[in-house]
Amino acid sequence: MKVIQFALPIVKDHSIHVQEDKLPHFYEHLHRHHEIQITMVIRGKGTLIADNVMKPFEPGHVFVLGANQPHLFKSDPVYFNPESKKSVHSLNIFINPAGFMTTLLDFPEMSSIKKFTESCLNGMQAPENKQEAIASHIRKVMENTTAYRLSAFIELMQLMANMKDWDYLSAGSFEYGISDTEGLRMNDIYEYTMANYTENITLEQIAGVVYLTPQSFCRYFKKHTLKTYTEFLNEVRINEACKKFKGEFQSISAVAYQTGFNNAVTFNRVFRSIMGKSPSEFIKEYHKYVEADSDLLVI
Numbered sequence: 001m002k003v004i005q006f007a008l009p010i011v012k013d014h015s016i017h018v019q020e021d022k023l024p025h026f027y028e029h030l031h032r033h034h035e036i037q038i039t040m041v042i043r044g045k046g047t048l049i050a051d052n053v054m055k056p057f058e059p060g061h062v063f064v065l066g067a068n069q070p071h072l073f074k075s076d077p078v079y080f081n082p083e084s085k086k087s088v089h090s091l092n093i094f095i096n097p098a099g100f101m102t103t104l105l106d107f108p109e110m111s112s113i114k115k116f117t118e119s120c121l122n123g124m125q126a127p128e129n130k131q132e133a134i135a136s137h138i139r140k141v142m143e144n145t146t147a148y149r150l151s152a153f154i155e156l157m158q159l160m161a162n163m164k165d166w167d168y169l170s171a172g173s174f175e176y177g178i179s180d181t182e183g184l185r186m187n188d189i190y191e192y193t194m195a196n197y198t199e200n201i202t203l204e205q206i207a208g209v210v211y212l213t214p215q216s217f218c219r220y221f222k223k224h225t226l227k228t229y230t231e232f233l234n235e236v237r238i239n240e241a242c243k244k245f246k247g248e249f250q251s252i253s254a255v256a257y258q259t260g261f262n263n264a265v266t267f268n269r270v271f272r273s274i275m276g277k278s279p280s281e282f283i284k285e286y287h288k289y290v291e292a293d294s295d296l297l298v299i
Contacts, residue, residue, distance in 0.1 A: 025080055025088055029187055030187040036065065040092075041061045112158070133159065188210055198259060
């Protein structure tokens, strides 16, 4: 899908473009760029949309986004509140696979890194038990200059290439060469859905957002996301439910109603179909992981 196209500024004294973002919220429009993007979230919570996949993000998460992959780090609503003192902070590395990397990857010692860059076309999330190791190497790239930055970058890429348990964000099968207008339409659909997922969004309402008939909208959305709008809406709701389960919540039933479901039975069924486990199993596994992680920190 061709969406808002970013052109990163040219940095003449570095082959690797690094960027530190400290902002009230992340950039709020679906966009893409020619570079592979490595992002470490230091501060901020929300939802990453990459192609037709959604992933909650929070501090510590590390993502690799493919070149020309449409994506959006959508900050939670609280970050858009003028009275909120919250802000976001991230470290980003951008690599143009058609730039100096073309020559670098031709060296036989770079074969595994070359395979890794080819495999990240559809985006990946680092496993939680590897995030800190990647974060340490990202900081080395950010902090160094001259040849030391290039050396740190190669070490980072080799570390990531050696990891076998990446969580792939998208299955591929997308045509990115669609018009800018269609890209902006998808952005409007995402924005409206994420702002109103707690309501009973009808096909007439969402189709009206992009000035299509319900029938045309269904065909359009399925063509560009490989799923129905109802499936996408349910994924948004379950994604938000998972965020609530990671904090303080009254009950599973309360979360079900807070995320737009009419009853807990439907919520449980949809949750299991998307997450592969029940809400209670998700909650138990999450808090077990948090407790284990806390014990490691104490040690």
